[in-house]
Amino acid sequence: MQPPVVITRPGERGAVLAAAIEARGLPVARLEAMRVEALPETPEQRAAWLDFDHFRRVVVVSPFAAVCLAEALDRYWPQLPLGIDYYAVGAATAAVLHERLGVRVHVPPSTAGEDTSEALLTLGSLRTLHDEKILLVAGEGGRTLLAETLTERGARVTRLAVYRRTLQPPEPAMADCLAAGDFRALVVSSGEILEYLARWCSGAALNQPLIVSSARLATLAGKLGFRDSVVARGATPTALAAAVADACDPQEADVDQDDLEKG
Template structure:
């Protein structure tokens, strides 16, 4: 494949899957190494939570990497998981990781919610009344407080564990030049932190190029950062993002199977 590439910013193995999904539609792809996910060393607070894992009524996991970190910790302390564990995940990819690593049933946002966000997860009826229930929230450093704040307001006793950090990386000089010139077909971003990071190098031409995002929240953020052509994908899965890329780059030739939007 030749020509200007689609730039994708998703780190790790999920970025590899996304690159494959976009390339399958016939578009050249370039991965940007602008964010690294790093597990945090275990602290006494973490260890206490893992040892008391069976005391939590519900466990909410916000990302696939948080799910990986949780699974690694439980492998050390719980050869057999507690019975009746109630697990929740913000998105389908996080749920798939939990199911694959731990073999547990995972509750996710309603299928008709459209986006994988904290707000859609909070619509679940089982998270509406949480009087005095202990809830473990497994996430990364920083991030939005909406989950912890809302669960607390509904009566839960929330323990929030940051199990990994996001380390921003400056783009390579050649990539900086591409961002400045807008020398690409589209830019794909599914993280507000990465979007804010990349905006520092985006010149006026880049701000006019298609920006594919995974939620209306990110589209709103993109507008405040000066991006003029945000496109909201129908979800954060690789297939959903790839479909949005194909349509934005070449609507007549978009060949991503819409039946696959719920996969990935």
């Protein structure tokens, strides 16, 4: 039996990624290194939801943040206020916003090549903000780039943490898998998870293909000792699965990717 592709994306999105990789004929093992849970509503959150119509733009950083936003707005706003522009760091987050709220969502340009905060900030509508009120919906901790840059550009930013991420050690079987490097490839789309799991990775594991969703993560991986990083064309299941196929069977992946682009 061939070694599995180890994926680290938590929850339902991890299941979708697993299915995309398995569809390419590769076995998958899920490593649950992070648990994501919504935070209890705080007075700050409640104030933001009640004053939601005061915001000119709303920026959402992850699919789970989008779910939390949609559930809150369903409680406070049976009908969404008009005149608000919505932004998402990546396509998966935009899809949740569109499905749950029915809104048009601005995403990073496809030419940016990555689903990142940096790419989102290249949008022309976020360059000059002139005292506009912006709601940034995110998790606890995480990067501060969006809030800092939008503030520097003139916005009044309210950053609202609506969920927490909790790291948990790999189960014994998965810890042994990392220690032995007994996997076909490792897929990581979170810098927090990558840094956390590096402590369990042996020299053999560091030499196995590591599939990441951005050049920023590839740079981090190099600093952590990973020697074979492959940057996917984004963080979507399709992009990550294509990169896995490329790393595991380059000739077959080239054919699949050509077919995908023609379709």
